[in-house]
Amino acid sequence: MISRVAFALMTLALALAATASVAQVQSPSPFSSNPFRFTHQDGEAIYRNVCAGCHMPDGRGASGAGAYPALARNAKLEAAGYPVLLVVNGQKAMPAFGRVLDDNQVAAVVNYIRANLGNAYTDRVSTDDVKAARQ
Numbered sequence: 001m002i003s004r005v006a007f008a009l010m011t012l013a014l015a016l017a018a019t020a021s022v023a024q025v026q027s028p029s030p031f032s033s034n035p036f037r038f039t040h041q042d043g044e045a046i047y048r049n050v051c052a053g054c055h056m057p058d059g060r061g062a063s064g065a066g067a068y069p070a071l072a073r074n075a076k077l078e079a080a081g082y083p084v085l086l087v088v089n090g091q092k093a094m095p096a097f098g099r100v101l102d103d104n105q106v107a108a109v110v111n112y113i114r115a116n117l118g119n120a121y122t123d124r125v126s127t128d129d130v131k132a133a134r135q
């Protein structure tokens with residue numbers, strides 16, 4: 001469990017480092033030339049590759065080298081704006097993914113966690129909701 005978390009952190013560190021160096025080159029879009037951008041478009045695939053390392057594949061969360069809250073059966077996901085904000089901007093030990101995931105990808109992964117992992121919130125988040133959460 002700890003090594004999975006360590007792996008997720010390493011992947012993330014690489015992605016963030018890549019984002020930082022791309023930003024210095026003054027790319028017109030933060031995404032267009034980032035070679036470390038996650039390419040998956042499907043919410044479940046993004047969850048498995050980006051989120052599951054900390055929140056676990058079934059969303060039950062983890063504790064060990066930190067506390068990773070369960071996303072499974074999580075009533076805080078009812079208000080769609082909350083997970084959107086968290087994914088885009090991060091919060092405490094939750095990293096911000098706004099620079100490595102585009103609007104479609106954020107919407108896809110938020111729609112995935114809200115309608116799966118024991119959650120059944122079927123109103124969909126749109127790319128406009130994600131745009132509004134970017135600061």
Ligand code: HEC
Nearest residue numbers: 008050051054067068069076083086087091092093094095
């Ligand atoms: C590096 C580990 C890590 C990764 C990767 C990660 N998270 Fe988190 N996440 C956290 C931590 C730690 C918190 C608790 C933040 C806090 O203390 O406020 C959290 C909190 C959350 C919450 C709020 C849960 C609650 O009950 O308040 C949501 C929603 C969430 N994460 C979604 C995601 C999604 C979706 C992804 C993938 C795009 C993701 N996380 C990737 C560590 C991570």
